[in-house]
């Protein structure tokens with residue numbers, strides 16, 4: 604995709620909201636900026652200075668730009684290889700960036716992997732500009748066998764005016780084998796099954812001994828090593844895990860079979876499996892940024908409590924560096 608070489612695995616989150624895009628109303632953003640500025644009486648003198656920037660960056664996301672309203676789209680890069688996971692509404696901005704490179708000239712070749720076909724993971728595809736440029740070659744991958752049928756429905760009147768066969772780019776569909784590694788240039792990818800009402804596949808990306816586990820959307824109903832069985836390999840010793848945290852732990856009890864988890868479940872898995880970094884996404888579309896911020900705070904209390912218990916028990920464990928995803932976030936693995 605892009606010409607510059609990425610040394611290690613890098614993950615960029617182009618969409619972190621679950622289920623439905625959620626633009627923040629202008630009135631909410633306006634009030635947020637006003638509150639932030641009024642919170643510091645010295646801000647006038649500091650505007651534009653290093654002090655101002657460090658103060659502003661110290662504010663939690665819900666008092667600045669928020670967590671982001673675009674649905675899932677993730678870019679994974681290493682060496683000369685770029686992969687895309689899912690085509691939520693976040694893929695529109697990625698498409699615009701890709702047009703600056705070979706894709707803009709009809710000389711691009713892209714690889715897009717789907718976890719599953721719920722609307723929030725597909726909805727951006729008709730607005731992915733590289734699809735409309737003749738000469739581009741776009742490979743689409745899924746474990747599910749119905750990918751070609753799904754695309755025919757998506758690019759079809761009266762839902763969308765351009766039929767699949769009329770797109771400028773050449774589209775090729777490929778099937779991935781469950782739990783079989785496949786090499787994409789510099790990155791190896793292995794699909795593992797997640798726990799979701801319609802089958803959904805997570806991916807483990809590996810490059811030069813580094814591993815990224817993509818675990819969205821999942822209810823994580825299987826938690827123990829025994830329950831996970833052949834899918835334990837998704838998590839073991841990953842350097843980064845991106846995990847589903849649409850709900851609080853109380854909401855997961857109320858919303859059984861809705862297909863989403865809570866951050867505390869991801870932290871339990873991370874502590875047990877020696878995962879160093881975790882980022883939580885698929886934020887509830889019904890939750891305001893303030894609500895997501897409050898859940899992040901509750902999660903902090905949960906993590907601190909668990910760590911205290913583990914220490915008191917004399918157990919050895921590795922600290923987990925974790926946070927809630929903000930749209931546009933880039934993480935070096």
Ligand SMILES: [Zn+2]
Nearest residue numbers: 621622723820
């Ligand atoms: Zn989803």
Ligand SMILES: [Zn+2]
Nearest residue numbers: 721799820862
């Ligand atoms: Zn889903």
